[in-house]
Amino acid sequence: MSAPQPARTTLTIDEYLAIERAAAYKSEFVDGIMYPLHRDAAWNMAGASRAHNRVNENLSGELHARLKGTGCQSFSRDLRVRVSPEGPSYYPDLVVVCGEPEYSAADPDALVNPRVIVEVLSDSTEGYDRVFKFRQYERLPSFREYVLVAQNAPVVERFVRRDDGTWAPSRVVGLDAELAFDTIPVRVPLAEVYAGVTFPDGPAGT
Numbered sequence: 001m002s003a004p005q006p007a008r009t010t011l012t013i014d015e016y017l018a019i020e021r022a023a024a025y026k027s028e029f030v031d032g033i034m035y036p037l038h039r040d041a042a043w044n045m046a047g048a049s050r051a052h053n054r055v056n057e058n059l060s061g062e063l064h065a066r067l068k069g070t071g072c073q074s075f076s077r078d079l080r081v082r083v084s085p086e087g088p089s090y091y092p093d094l095v096v097v098c099g100e101p102e103y104s105a106a107d108p109d110a111l112v113n114p115r116v117i118v119e120v121l122s123d124s125t126e127g128y129d130r131v132f133k134f135r136q137y138e139r140l141p142s143f144r145e146y147v148l149v150a151q152n153a154p155v156v157e158r159f160v161r162r163d164d165g166t167w168a169p170s171r172v173v174g175l176d177a178e179l180a181f182d183t184i185p186v187r188v189p190l191a192e193v194y195a196g197v198t199f200p201d202g203p204a205g206t
Contacts, residue, residue, distance in 0.1 A: 013087055017107055026078070030088040030136075037091060051151040054196050056093050056120050059149065059188065063096065066186045072098040072115070081117070082110035083136050090133060093149075094118035096184055113142040115183055120149045134159070138167075144183040152200055154190045158182065 010032035011019070019034065020027060027034040056076065063074040075095045082089045082104045089110055096116035104110040117137055119129040130148060137143050138161070146159040146167070154175050159167040160182040172179050175194060180187045 013089075013106065016087075016089070026080075026091050028088070028090050051197050052120050052122055055149055055151050055193060058195055059118065059120075059193050060094055062188045062192055063094065063186060066188065067096070067184065070098075070185055072096055072184050073101075075111070080107070080110040081114055081137075081140075082107055082112055083139050088136055090136070092117045092137075093120045098184065112140065114140065115142055116145045116147065116181065117143065118147040118149060120151055122151060145181060147179075147181070149193065151197070154194050154199075156190065156193070 011029075011034065012032070013029070016027075016029045016034060020029075025036060027036045029035070060074065060076040067074055073096070075097070077091060077093060079095055080089050080091055081095060085104070085106060089107070092114075094117070095111065095114045096118075097111065097113060098115045099113075101111055102113040104112050114137075119133070121129060134146055137146065144161045148157045148159075150156070154173065154177070156172045156179050158170045158172070158179075158181075160170075162168055172190065175189075175191045177190050178187050179190060179193065
């Protein structure tokens, strides 16, 4: 996702929702500030944007297909996640819910019980996704697994919540490797995640 750029006005959550429902593009909401997620023309022309979209769509398709019959379901990009009653609200690249999805009473379009959250990293937002958003997401009791997917190399990092509340990290590298989720019954070859992606040193997918 592109680097968030804050709007100028501090808003209430109700004001944010009123603007968001009428807006032509999505915005995240943190501490009274809207962070637009629309892409400008220059960003859309960049190869990183195409790689980000391809990786996200590949993994979205794999999760959708492999979760059938498991009691879990995936959502891609357009589903808002609300961390607490007062906010913040985010749009993760991918979310997996097991059991019935639960939504905020104050914001019926915002999910509050994700099990797995996936973010596809970019140079401009990696630190934001890796640190700040992770700290916000972990406030959700249902949240058990955080997956960070690189777009410029076949590298995927996972963080799984232990019973004591700490997070166990792991890393999968290479197109011959397989992404095995810990909290859902899904395994995806990295070759499928990166199919059609051209890395800086040459094509890696088909």
